[in-house]
Amino acid sequence: MKAEIIAVGTELLLGQIVNTNARYLSQKLASLGIDVYYQTVVGDNAARLRKAIEIGRSRADLLVFTGGLGPTQDDLTKDVLADYLGRGLYIHASTMERIEQLFGSRGLHMVESNRRQANMIEGCDAIDNAAGLAVGNGLEADGMLYLLLPGPPKEMMPMIDGPGEAWLRSKLSEELPLYSRLLKFAGIGESNLEARLIDLIEAQTDPTIAPYAKEGEVAVRVSTKAGSLAEAQRKIDDVVDQIKTRIGEHLYAKEDIPLEEAVVKLLRASRRKLACAESCSGGLLAELVTNVPGSSGEFVGGVVTYTNEMKHLLLGIPMTQLEGEGAPGAISESTAALMAERVRQLADTDFGVSLTGVAGPSESEGKPVGLVYFAIAERGKKTLVHTTHLSGDRGMIRLRAVKATLYRLWQALREQ
Structure with missing residues (x-):
C-alpha cells in the first residue's frame, strides 16, 4: 500500500512551527508495511487543499491528513474532503457530548464554532481523540483510504498509536512491516x-x-x-x-546515536575519564559531550583558551611557544600537543584532547582558514597530533573539527 501524508496549516509554510508529525507518521506507517512515497504541506486554503487531494489520489492508496480539524473557520480539512467526495457532514454525538460537558464543568460559554470539532464525514469511522476535542475520521471510498488526524502532536501521536493504527490494520490485507x-x-x-x-x-x-x-x-x-x-x-x-x-x-x-555518545559509552565501559582544551572550537566539543545524558561520570570538564594569554595562564604554555620570532605559534602541532598534555595533567584524567586552528572568516598567523590541529594525549602513551584541512563556513569548520577529534578519540578507545 502506498501512502501520502498531507499536513494542513499555513503556519507550517511560514516556518512558525516544524512539521514533526510527518516524521512520526512516516515511522508508524513503515512499521505497518505501508510505504510513504510523498509528503505534502498545504496552507489553510480550500482550493489548494482540494488540489492536494486530487494529486494525492492519483499516486497513493491512502491519504493521511494532519491539521485542520479545529473549531475555527480556517480549519477546512473535513469540509473540503467531504465536498470533494460529495458527502455531507454530521455531528458525532458522543464527541459533542464530551465537548459540552467540558465547557459546562469549567463554567465556560461554548460558541457555535466549537461544534465543528465534532463533525464527521458521512460514512466515516470515528477515530477517538482522548487527548483533545477534535474527533478523527477514517473513511474508505472509491478504493481509497482517508485518515484525518488533528495537528497538535500531543493529540495526533496517541491517536495514531491507538485507534488510528487499529483502524489502519483493519483495512490492510497482508502488508509486511x-x-x-x-x-x-x-x-x-x-x-x-x-x-x-x-x-x-x-x-x-x-x-x-x-x-x-x-x-x-x-x-x-x-x-x-x-x-x-x-x-x-x-x-x-x-x-x-x-x-x-x-x-x-x-x-x-549500529543505532541512531551521535558520535559523542559512542565516545562516552566507550569511556564508561573502560572506566576512563576525559578533559579537553579548546581554542578555535570555542567549547563546542565540551557542549556536544555534555549533551550526552550521564556524561559527568566520564567527562570532568575543559577550558576554552581562545587567546594566547589564556593558553599561558590556564595551561601554562610558554609565551615563547606562542609568540615571537621563530615561535611555532598558537596554531601548530606542538601547541596542540602541549594543550592536550597540560589539560590531561591538570585534570588528572586518562585522556586529554585539544583543538587549535583557524575557523575563519580570515586567516590567522599567516595560516589559512580551515587548518586545524587536534591532539589526543593518553596517560602513559605518546601524544598523537592530527592535522586536517576543512572547508565550509565558520560554524561548519568548528563542527567538522570537533567530529574529527571525537572520531580519533573513538578509535583510540576502540583499540583498547
Missing part, C-alpha cells in the same frame, strides 16, 4: 563511503541500502520487509556483515 537498522559512520565522507559500497548499492533488491549525510558523520540505513523480526534480522545481518568488511573501521554504532 518494514524493519530497518541504522549504521553510523565517522571519519569518512559520504562520497567516499558510497564509492566503497557502490556495487552493493547498485545491486540492492532486498534489503535496501540508503546512505545519508550529516555534518561530520554519515549514516546508512539497511531496510527490509519481513514476516517477523527474526527473519528481518537475518536478512539485515547479512548486508551489515558485507558493509563491515568494507568500512568497518569507520562504523561507530
Whole structure:
C-alpha cells in the first residue's frame, strides 16, 4: 500500500512551527508495511487543499491528513474532503457530548464554532481523540483510504498509536512491516563511503541500502520487509556483515546515536575519564559531550583558551611557544600537543584532547582558514597530533573539527 501524508496549516509554510508529525507518521506507517512515497504541506486554503487531494489520489492508496480539524473557520480539512467526495457532514454525538460537558464543568460559554470539532464525514469511522476535542475520521471510498488526524502532536501521536493504527490494520490485507537498522559512520565522507559500497548499492533488491549525510558523520540505513523480526534480522545481518568488511573501521554504532555518545559509552565501559582544551572550537566539543545524558561520570570538564594569554595562564604554555620570532605559534602541532598534555595533567584524567586552528572568516598567523590541529594525549602513551584541512563556513569548520577529534578519540578507545 502506498501512502501520502498531507499536513494542513499555513503556519507550517511560514516556518512558525516544524512539521514533526510527518516524521512520526512516516515511522508508524513503515512499521505497518505501508510505504510513504510523498509528503505534502498545504496552507489553510480550500482550493489548494482540494488540489492536494486530487494529486494525492492519483499516486497513493491512502491519504493521511494532519491539521485542520479545529473549531475555527480556517480549519477546512473535513469540509473540503467531504465536498470533494460529495458527502455531507454530521455531528458525532458522543464527541459533542464530551465537548459540552467540558465547557459546562469549567463554567465556560461554548460558541457555535466549537461544534465543528465534532463533525464527521458521512460514512466515516470515528477515530477517538482522548487527548483533545477534535474527533478523527477514517473513511474508505472509491478504493481509497482517508485518515484525518488533528495537528497538535500531543493529540495526533496517541491517536495514531491507538485507534488510528487499529483502524489502519483493519483495512490492510497482508502488508509486511518494514524493519530497518541504522549504521553510523565517522571519519569518512559520504562520497567516499558510497564509492566503497557502490556495487552493493547498485545491486540492492532486498534489503535496501540508503546512505545519508550529516555534518561530520554519515549514516546508512539497511531496510527490509519481513514476516517477523527474526527473519528481518537475518536478512539485515547479512548486508551489515558485507558493509563491515568494507568500512568497518569507520562504523561507530549500529543505532541512531551521535558520535559523542559512542565516545562516552566507550569511556564508561573502560572506566576512563576525559578533559579537553579548546581554542578555535570555542567549547563546542565540551557542549556536544555534555549533551550526552550521564556524561559527568566520564567527562570532568575543559577550558576554552581562545587567546594566547589564556593558553599561558590556564595551561601554562610558554609565551615563547606562542609568540615571537621563530615561535611555532598558537596554531601548530606542538601547541596542540602541549594543550592536550597540560589539560590531561591538570585534570588528572586518562585522556586529554585539544583543538587549535583557524575557523575563519580570515586567516590567522599567516595560516589559512580551515587548518586545524587536534591532539589526543593518553596517560602513559605518546601524544598523537592530527592535522586536517576543512572547508565550509565558520560554524561548519568548528563542527567538522570537533567530529574529527571525537572520531580519533573513538578509535583510540576502540583499540583498547
